[in-house]
Amino acid sequence: MAVTDFPNQAFEQPESEPSAASVVSVRDRLVPPMPGSAMWGWLGPLLVTVFGAFLRFVNLGRPNSVMFDETYYAKDAWSLVNFLAERTMVKDADKVLMAGGTEIWQKCAPTEIDKCASYVVHPPLGKWLIAVGEQLFGMTPFGWRFAGALLGSLSILILARVARRMTRSTLLGCLAGLLLAVEGLHLVLSRTALLDIFLMFFVLAGFACLVVDRDRARQRLADWYESSPISDQGPWLGLRPWRLAGGILLGAACAVKWSGIFYLVAFIVMALLWDAGARRAVGLRRPYSGALGKDLPTLLGAMGLLPALTYLVSWTGWFISATGWGRNWAQATSQGPAFFVFDSVRSWLNYHFQVLSFHSGLSTPHNYQSEPWSWPLLLRPVAFFYESPKGSCGAETCSQAVLGVGTPVIWYGGLAALIAMIAWYVATRDWRAGAVLLGYAAGWVPWFYWAIADHRTMFMFYAIPMVPFMILAITLAAGLILGPADAVPSRRLLGSVVVGGFAVLAIINFWWLYPVLTAEIIPYADWSSRMLFKKGWI
Numbered sequence: 001m002a003v004t005d006f007p008n009q010a011f012e013q014p015e016s017e018p019s020a021a022s023v024v025s026v027r028d029r030l031v032p033p034m035p036g037s038a039m040w041g042w043l044g045p046l047l048v049t050v051f052g053a054f055l056r057f058v059n060l061g062r063p064n065s066v067m068f069d070e071t072y073y074a075k076d077a078w079s080l081v082n083f084l085a086e087r088t089m090v091k092d093a094d095k096v097l098m099a100g101g102t103e104i105w106q107k108c109a110p111t112e113i114d115k116c117a118s119y120v121v122h123p124p125l126g127k128w129l130i131a132v133g134e135q136l137f138g139m140t141p142f143g144w145r146f147a148g149a150l151l152g153s154l155s156i157l158i159l160a161r162v163a164r165r166m167t168r169s170t171l172l173g174c175l176a177g178l179l180l181a182v183e184g185l186h187l188v189l190s191r192t193a194l195l196d197i198f199l200m201f202f203v204l205a206g207f208a209c210l211v212v213d214r215d216r217a218r219q220r221l222a223d224w225y226e227s228s229p230i231s232d233q234g235p236w237l238g239l240r241p242w243r244l245a246g247g248i249l250l251g252a253a254c255a256v257k258w259s260g261i262f263y264l265v266a267f268i269v270m271a272l273l274w275d276a277g278a279r280r281a282v283g284l285r286r287p288y289s290g291a292l293g294k295d296l297p298t299l300l301g302a303m304g305l306l307p308a309l310t311y312l313v314s315w316t317g318w319f320i321s322a323t324g325w326g327r328n329w330a331q332a333t334s335q336g337p338a339f340f341v342f343d344s345v346r347s348w349l350n351y352h353f354q355v356l357s358f359h360s361g362l363s364t365p366h367n368y369q370s371e372p373w374s375w376p377l378l379l380r381p382v383a384f385f386y387e388s389p390k391g392s393c394g395a396e397t398c399s400q401a402v403l404g405v406g407t408p409v410i411w412y413g414g415l416a417a418l419i420a421m422i423a424w425y426v427a428t429r430d431w432r433a434g435a436v437l438l439g440y441a442a443g444w445v446p447w448f449y450w451a452i453a454d455h456r457t458m459f460m461f462y463a464i465p466m467v468p469f470m471i472l473a474i475t476l477a478a479g480l481i482l483g484p485a486d487a488v489p490s491r492r493l494l495g496s497v498v499v500g501g502f503a504v505l506a507i508i509n510f511w512w513l514y515p516v517l518t519a520e521i522i523p524y525a526d527w528s529s530r531m532l533f534k535k536g537w538i
Contacts, residue, residue, distance in 0.1 A: 030278065060141070076237075116323065124315060185446055188384065193222065203253050209246035222282075252314070258355075272295065297412075368383060381534045385401060387401075410506050420480070
């Protein structure tokens with residue numbers, strides 16, 4: 001259902017009470033009712049989430065090895081547990097870990113503690129999350145992968161619920177959750193101690209909060225329309241707790257990786273446009289000045305100040321520790337509390353400028369690097385792990401692999417759905433199509449600048465925050481294919497066959513790839529047959 005403007009004629013007689021018909025029309029237009037059972041609205045997504053969680057947690061400790069960039073983040077997380085800041089590791093620290101040891105840091109005298117500080121280029125929140133699993137389950141592959149599997153599973157529930165809210169369909173919400181559950185890149189990153197799954201989680205959760213806030217704000221507008229005198233700009237809608245939660249979550253995304261800022265900026269613009277659209281839909285004569293005057297100040301607080309505070313708080317360990325890179329603890333503590341605060345902030349900002357310089361100049365060639373244009377086509381995934389164990393698969397040559405690749409049926413179907421969303425948005429200005437396109441673009445387009453301007457080294461798994469929006473595009477397209485609930489039975493039947501067939505193909509494609517996503521030991525010939533693009537996937 002596209003949101004259209006309510007006719008201004010309704011306000012030509014401001015002193016009269018709105019008619020019952022106009023009240024119903026405005027409320028239904030602003031917040032379409034949620035059909036179906038509230039119980040199934042939760043139970044269906046939860047069942048899909050349990051299925052996805054099973055896929056992510058089963059044999060989570062396999063392979064029993066330090067995979068790819070786990071060599072940085074798993075050890076940095078363990079350092080945060082012990083020192084509150086990242087610390088330089090000894091040579092062959094991975095071997096020490098896999099042998100059961102945990103003393104993996106260089107030793108420094110108290111007077112030379114700065115020499116043991118480790119220079120890291122990502123904020124600490126994602127590593128703190130990894131550290132939770134390490135504290136609960138030990139410094140083991142299962143321990144350092146636990147948090148990723150947990151938040152990856154929860155993201156299935158969030159996507160199913162937000163898709164249900166956007167489509168007003170429990171069936172389509174469950175379809176979205178199912179597609180994320182069987183999405184290969186999401187599965188691999190949920191089972192690996194990298195930061196990107198946490199970035200994706202906070203971006204999706206922040207977006208979901210903003211979608212809920214959109215409904216809540218429109219409900220308040222409808223209440224105001226029913227009971228208050230008419231004005232040109234409309235009312236102030238309060239502090240809006242769901243928007244506050246969205247700001248905190250998007251700040252957390254930035255505290256995992258700086259690329260979260262792309263989403264924060266995009267969603268600030270989106271939220272303001274939603275506010276103006278709501279005021280316009282209710283028929284206000286000055287909806288845009290109303291949004292700027294009534295909504296923008298609290299929007300900047302919720303999605304400007306709160307994210308900044310969230311980001312700052314994520315660095316608490318660095319501030320209260322003497323062992324962080326560039327901390328200058330001795331200097332900061334030498335001249336009293338006021339100087340301590342001033343010098344700590346100065347050191348923190350200087351550290352950030354160093355990190356910015358690093359990211360801008362990161363152009364070291366890598367075997368698995370790829371350009372952003374190739375990510376939606378799955379042309380060059382990253383091999384997180386590969387070994388050839390002897391005689392463990394019943395064949396002469398065996399393979400054990402973790403390939404960070406998406407499920408092709410979903411990704412190529414997603415491309416078609418995104419094109420459909422462009423056409424739908426141009427034709428109808430439907431807010432859902434616009435939100436999905438903006439979310440996808442915020443995770444993709446900025447990387448083209450870094451590729452062109454700085455020739456930055458990039459990898460396909462950077463695309464993981466785009467994946468929920470790609471699946472939302474598929475879900476919205478599925479809704480269009482199914483047609484409205486009152487469509488002729490033949491239309492609904494054909495739509496059900498098409499959508500159901502796509503879901504089955506996605507599951508089959510995922511099942512086929514599953515052994516090379518989860519380090520199953522299989523014959524080399526079986527591994528090779530799953531390499532869709534021999535040149536790019538090997």
